[in-house]
Amino acid sequence: MENIKEILFFLFAFIMTGSSVGVIMHKNPVKSALFLVVFFVSLASMFGLLGSEFLAVLQVLVYVGAIMVLFLFVIMLIAVRDENFENIGSRFGKTMVVSLLITAFLIQMTALVSVHFKNKIDTSAGYERTIDASANIKITGHAENISFQLFEKYLLPFEVISLVLLVGVIGAVVIAKKNRRKLE
Amino acid sequence: MIISEIPMSYVLILTLLIFSIGIVGVLTRKNIIVIFMSVELMLNSVNLLFVGYARMWKNLEGEMAVFFVMAVAAAEAAVGLALVISIFRTFHTVDITKIREMKG
Amino acid sequence: MEWYESEIIWVLIKILLLFFVIITGAGYYTLMERKGAGYFQLRYGPNRAGIFGIFQPLADGIKFLLKQETLPKNVDIYLFLAAPAISVITAVLLWSSIPFTPLIKLPVEVLGKSEVNLQVLNPNSGLLFLFAISSLSVYGILLAGWSSNNKYSLLGAVRSTAQMISYELSLSLSIIGVILMTGHLDIYRIVEAQSKYGWFLLTIPGFLSFFIFIVSVFAETNRLPFDLAEAESELIVGYHTEYGAFKFALFMVAEYINLITISFLTALLFFGGWNVPFFLREMLEGLWWGPLVGVLFFVVKGLFFAFLFIWVRWSLPRFRYDQLMNIGWKYLLPLAIFQIFLSGIYLYIK
């Protein structure tokens, strides 16, 4: 009980890693999408654990409630056919090679970055930072604070993003719409 | 309530792990939708990093970034899936190794 | 540390209590529906198990439990089994953040506490949390339809999902008026605000918002006149065609739980929740059990909306699918956006 947060962190981390591996390894895209849903839900939990309750809720609402349903819709519309499934086994070797390469690169990168920052940052100031979730959850976790930021400091980006969404909606409709004239 | 702190390095490593899983997915899969989902994985790993740092520095900037990433991701998903549908309609497949119009 | 000082124990107790209420409530809601249907159609409804069929839900439950579990061939077993579970889980989870009582100031310290209310958790953006969880309920339906490996099921699921996504937009937009007027996402504070301003239903934007809300809710819960997912004459019964025995019971339970949730939520958001009429307010001032009277009012309001669902179900015919989509996208959504503007103007003038 002493380290309940750490335990929860490892639990969610485990679920996230596992489900993300599931996303890229499962041959059935529907299952992949469902793994992704699991990933998103646990990511939301992770956000909550780190103290961003608002983002956690938003994550579920946006990703799980909207984006992934869209994915599943599209998959069910077009791609769920047995002959389309990839044979993961035959690509296993390739996957492993790429994974190993990338892992090697990432390890090297991490090492280099940590060396880089160790030199840059005064270690006496506390290099090993920790996340204190509950101490400032009141400050940053509330929708109120976020909305103040959003409508004061980030008003222009907010407006721009609404424009982006509008364009996205119209673009999606235009792209996905069947060209009826052509079909006739 | 028991309060304990999570080291930032944990979050960093988790993020890296998920990000690289995303990269592997993008590089090895053939199904365009799965690739798309792998991209989402990468995006969200970065989101996690943003939240972690926002918490660490105790300000809202990181969370605002996540907010905007989510909004853009929503738009991107809508347009991307529309493109997938349109690709499927044109090529009758979603296997990107079979779509080689750009072959030199 | 005594056991009762632990927060977790109390939460567990609340969960157990609510769970009992949910299951019983859902069971008796079916009874209410059947009896109601009976009286609407000038017949008796169930009346064999106990007086007025009072034990009918229990009998149904036993029947569902004892039926043979069948798994159709060529279904995706894990998803097939997970689908009803997801439905129920999301339905139950919704109850976690609904405050059923106000804070009750106990006259004496009972078990180390002097203030209690029946709300399992109070996330700081409660209403949003509620919508986030309810958006998950789509998955139960979608997976059920897809994993059944049955065309009717899939079609029913796709229809239902499309319908739910469409109406979720107007639903979430419709409550923005309420949120604007309160200034909070917390349901508790929304109710408290209504003790000051009166029912939100009685304000101009509040009424519009209620209208949109209630229409969207019918569509969200797949009730008549929007029950196109099940549409038995077209799709057999839609996404749960292949389900039998207890798996089917779970879908039913989930549906009725959702109905109860929505009924109570409507009461909370628009009809003042546990607030008592003004003439009782002074009378109950200072009495520790005063809030419990408010809870009584709240339950009565909630039951009225529960009855409303039955009433509407047996009174109105079903829409066509294109009509449904037209209403959702072409009328309700613009109306909801207009409602937001109206709320803004209303607040500005006030």
Next chain:
Amino acid sequence: MSEALLITAIWLPFIGFLFNGLFSLKKEPISQKAVILFGVGSVLLSFIIFVILTISENAIIMSKTGLGAHFFTWIDVGHLKSDFAYKLDGLSVFMAWIVTGIGMLIHIYSTGYMEEEKPHFARFFAYLNLFIFAMLHLVLGDSLPLLFLGWEGVGLCSYLLIGFDYDKDFAAEAGKKAFITNRIGDAGFLIGMFLLFQHTGTLNYDIMNKFFSENSLDTSLLNLIAICLFIGAMGKSAQFPLYVWLPDAMAGPTPVSALIHAATMVTAGVFMIARLAPVFLGAPEASTFIAFVGGFTALLSALIALTQTDIKKVLAYSTVSQLGYMFMAMGVGAYGAGLFHLMTHAFFKALLFLGSGAVIIALHHEQDMRRMGGLYKHIKLVAILFWIAAIAISGIPGLSGFFSKDMILEMAFTYKYGGSILFLMGFLTAILTSFYIFRLIFLTFHTSGDAVKKMKEAIHHHHDEHGHGHGHHETLHPLRWNILGPLVILGVLSVFGGYVGLPHVITHQTPGIVQYFDKVLAVPPTELSKSWHNHIDGGLAYSLMFGSILVAFIGLLFAWFRYEKQNNIPSEDSKKRSFFVNLSFNKFFVDEIYEIFLLKPIKKLAVFSYKVIDDKIIDAFVDALGKNTLKIGSVFRKMQTGITAHYAFYIAAGTLLLTVIIYGGIK
């Protein structure tokens, strides 16, 4: 306030240019009144503002730094900073008065002169306004880049106005000639500017003057810079060997010749030398060179002017000759004298040109002096004004030209380094000047010939050559106030303009104008060039003065004898002439020499470049580049598999590699 006024004054003509320029693009010519309102009004207003400024800000203007006005930042690259900033000091206010004053008079004159050119009226005024605008930048800019901007601007306007009748081949050719000849000069000017910037680190006058007052550059370097800059002046101010464009420039309308090719633009070189006095006064060898070039040009062009028959050509060569005088003065360090002559020359040469314009227009665009004569009876006022101008230019005492020319000759005579030769050249030129200018007057206004009768004959005999589509002219074209008014004003100025510089021998003190320029120039030229001159005593100065008066009268008498008495009208073009006359008539064959020794080799080089270098080497190289790119591309195109995952892999690998490179380097 005064800064704003200054900027307004400079940019007003630009507004006129915009208005007229934009409306000249219309198919339908707009009302001449509107054009005049904007075209003349802007220049008039500008002149008035300069007058006001001169009066109200006199103290500031007469100080060393003058009145500065910063308009906007133009160039700011490294050490080079150049703004649209103006400087109204003693020198520039002097020039600004001449430019806007005479410019205004000529604008007014043009409204009469160009009256018949209905479709091109707005275009003409647009160019004139642009010219004034550019010229004001040239004289008022506070740095060399701005001067150069104006320099090129007036060059452009000159080109546009020479080729104003662009449908006539000779006008278009003359425009091109002017433009290209000026480019040669500009190259030298640019090099001089670069050298100056390299060694002083600035192109701003004030900073440069400060630099020169504190440091001194190597004399040989200053000589080089001065000569490079003088090459620019050679082009712009028509000095030998780059003077050839100016006589051809007479293809432009006469007001243009008066304004640009006599009074203002061609004096830009003189102005530039005065502006950069610290450079030129620090370069004695270059100054000697300038003086000799000036003297030689003066003599040569005076010789050519002797036999020319086109009234404007005579005046053109006369201009070149007078410019030569100015450069002679600048070269011997007599800046005051040079600028003095610049001013008086602006008056009487503008008057001569405008007068000739009046004659030309009265005779319906007849320019050949052989078809004139006896005009005195018909246009008395013009004739009298012409006489005034001629007396002024020939150096008959009492009128403006006498004082300035005498001052130059005196300064040339005392010059230590070849002063006697310079004086001789100047002296000879003075005789010739007097002769050719009175020749012009006698041929035009007197002699027994009757221009009106000749005009009628010409129409009958050479109808298609000289008809100009004007139909049959039985009488002279009437001259209205807007032509005669400016003439009268210029006449007055020609008479009295010289009294600002009464010579030493009369007043027994330094002439006023010389004092003025010693005060306002960055460095006092008289003091600095004192060592270049011998001392001259009063007696010698008197005898010099009498000598020049004498030669002026000799020229007058000789012209009278030859053309009035003997009635010796120059022969037709085809007739055979004696050797020397032929030489002069054909302008010493300078154009032909240029043709043979410069243009032909250059043309051959151009053909060679095109046929061999461009076709065989450069094109081949470029073709090979293209072909080889294709070949290499066909190898690398195999990388384009069309499989998206491969591309994604390249991106990912590249990113990771880059990260390793960036962070890996840090230990």
